[in-house]
Amino acid sequence: MAIIELKHVHYAYGVGTSFEKQALNNISFSVDPGDFLAIVGHTGSGKSTLIRHLNGLLRPDSGQVFIHGKDLWSQMKDRRSVRFQIGLVFQYPETQLFEDTVGKDIAFGPKNMGLNEQEVKQRVQEALAFVGLDASYLERNPFRLSGGEMRRVAIAGVLAMRPSVLVLDEPTAGLDFDGRALILQQLEQFRIKSGAAIILVTHNMDDIAEHAQRVIVLHEGRMVLSGTTASVFSEADILKQCGLDVPQITRVLIKLKERGLPVRTDAITLEAAEREILKLFREGG
């Protein structure tokens, strides 16, 4: 059974004022255990609004949100417990650190779950390891860490709740290439080891090419494309209309094809593209 299922979700900000803005329009999709789903869209397309519906921070104007088959707003009494199952990491999560040690900050979520001290401690260490930081960080002041380290501590704070779906809003924003690759790799490891699903919100297509299995494209609050990563990237024209781009390697292949070379343009990872181009040489040579 799907962990999360959205059916015809609509949401508007500022209803009844001149600022009224339909931020989500008829959104339906579902997430199964172990999925790696990417939500992409230009700035203002409604991505952050959408993820706030997944753990009950926002209530849809119409439509339903099901968590493990139960309607979040009519069949669930304890909506707070949903927040431990669907872990949300917001944009620039490092700005939300507040404790004086890294260990205490990561423990905030597990403590709110009412776990005993032993369990909390174990989860904090486990989460810290997932984001690639060693135990020496536990006693450090989070405000004295580098930006990248702070971000990893903040992500660990959500991982420590052992969510069955981890939702991340632009986790790589403002990081350099190595920092981005590292975080994505750690998330992928978390997904494989824990069996949790990951929903990654981004507008960087290179981020999702390597890992995402499915992609949803939002444009002005509507779902314009949805499907496997390769099938979505093959719609270069629609993506362009939505202000998005295909990954750099796919762009290279499309340009090659435009020049009349026989390459397939649905290669989205570096290895697949390499194979395609090497094939050219073999056939040509």
Added chain:
Amino acid sequence: MARDLTVGQFLPGHAIMHRLDPRTKILLTFFFIIQVFLAKSTVSLCFLIILLFLFIFFARLSAGKVFRAVRPMIPVIVFTALINIFYVPGDSVLHFAFLHITKQGLFTGFTLFVRLTVLIVGCSLITYTTSLNALAAGLEQLLSPLAHLRVPVSELSMTLTITLRFLPSLSDEFEQIVDAQKSRGAFFDQGSPIRRIKSYFPVLIPLFMSAFRRAFELANAIECRCYHGGKGRTKMNTLHFAGRDIAAFLVFTALFFLTIIFNFI
């Protein structure tokens, strides 16, 4: 929640009330406040209520919405009015143990209720029809003569403008941090008062950190642009009184005297 107006919210528009110079609106609001306190008789109070509806009409707002926005303040208004009912001496209508309700008391209580409501609604109109930046600019110009008395008007107005500029950002950030901590299972507004205050630490600490960070960045940015005090600074959009402002002043003066005349009917 977000569906209702809140007092103080700016609603852009092109009605006459929107197009008046902010200075005019500030001065006329003061005029109106004085008028409300001078109105004593039933007739002049009724006159004020009619005026209020006319103003709402000229601002192209919905009267229902404007009045509904005042709802949160009703308990305070009613409380003030009730106290007066019991404390004004005069001809007793009802009495109960040590409480006396008098005719005069009832009248004072009722007029006070009307006055406070009219006052709050009237003052809220200026905020619906004027952006905060326009208000700040108007206030600065009105206060500029004080600069001769060595009041640092331009620095004050710079501070005010910066504050107004960053309030929405801070409130967005506040909501964002509340959402983030809720996503980690934080709950607010539960348990003893001390618990409640403590439950806001995870929000307030990051908020202060970010406010300080912004302040340092802004200070650097301002210094990099060679700002040194506001003396001789000019404005991109200068304020100009138009014919309609003069008309508004004339109309208000007439209304002011009418209110006073109605006091004697």
